[in-house]
Amino acid sequence: MTDKIVAENLSKVFGDDPDEALELIRSGKTKDEVLAQTGQTIGVHSVDFSVAEGEVFVVMGLSGSGKSTLVRMLNRLIDASDGAIYLDGEDVCTANAAALRRLRLEKITMVFQHFALFPHKTVLENVEYGLKIAGVAPDERRDRARAALDKVGLSAWGDSRPAALSGGMQQRVGLARGLAVDPEILLMDEPFSALDPLIRRDMQNELLALQRELKKTIVFITHDLDEALTLGDRIAIMKEGRFVQVGTAEEIVGNPADDYVAAFTQDIDRARVFDAQSVMDVPEALDLDHDDPSTARRRLDDLRRDSLHVLAKGELAGIVTRRSLAQVEGRRGASLGDALQHEAPTARPDTRLSSLYGACRSGLPVAITDDSGEFIGVVTPEAVFDLLAQDNTTPRAPGTPADEHSADAAPALSA
Known part of the structure; x- marks a missing residue:
């Protein structure tokens, strides 16, 4: 299977001297120690991963783990401090302004947590927006926007304003706007976290149904393990800027890499994860x-x-x-x-x-x-x-090989 996204040794430091901070973290200092010594924050540290074409790759972690920073690095909303990102072999980190604009318009798009809809525009105009920026002719962009709204079940709401829609419907508009440009890669930063639980489950099911049809490459960010297990072909568990474990739902629930992952998975209904x-x-x-x-x-x-x-x-x-x-x-x-x-x-x-x-x-x-x-x-x-x-609260025994994409084991989860 062809890799659509490849990240190598990816790091991000928020501060004036990233090299100093990275040298300290590589020498064994913790994020807190680096912050105390330099005043700089390690957002992401030495992350390696790949995402296959058509795969849903979910990055899951608590607030502050670095997952939103990571996803914004993939389309260079945030510049990396070190490492490389390749989309179909093209280095995003070294792309000039014209190449980066082309990538964002033609290959990769983002769906945000808080909808980011224009309240003064109609639903159809909101969905058209990315196509308008890309210079698509009015008739074509309107047809493509209507087709995208139809995919998310909102074809009857094109002339309405966003305020007339529920939260779940507004998120569907955001998803339609992303689909309208027909991207090869969808970045989704906690898109359903602001929704009520029942609506959230509906949106998860809708995304899975769309994915069966469209087969996009998706990087999905969440802090909810249930959501990660529902959506992900593979899941990366992130802590303090690093990947603790990467694997399928079965691998993560059945064979947690360390105490941190085991703490996340201990209350998971294994019957919903494992298959016949x-x-x-x-x-x-x-x-x-x-x-x-x-x-x-x-x-x-x-x-x-x-x-x-x-x-x-x-x-x-x-x-x-x-x-x-x-x-x-x-x-x-x-x-x-x-x-x-x-x-x-x-x-x-x-x-x-x-x-x-x-x-x-x-x-x-x-x-x-x-x-x-x-x-x-x-x-x-x-x-x-x-x-x-089986007891899934016990981490993998020391010396047991981890997934080839996993980072070094993280320290145990504190009480």
């Missing part, structure tokens, strides 16, 4: 045309299982259990089909464990099938409950 594939076992099965109750019983004993799925001409036909076999064993002429239970729970590999509770309640293993219906694995209720019962 994470606990899937090999797809052992019987053949309806070749096996009989006796061979089925032996297979159960050999595999130490209480049930097995049954295939008919390669397709899933149902399941047999020790109980259903016992009811036909000894019966003259009994076939495997006589013990077959046709109603057997099934799921896809990406089904969240929270959606498997009903199936697990039956006590039967769940057959995992791919998009073509092929039987590719099995999930037992025991495997689901074992994973959910």
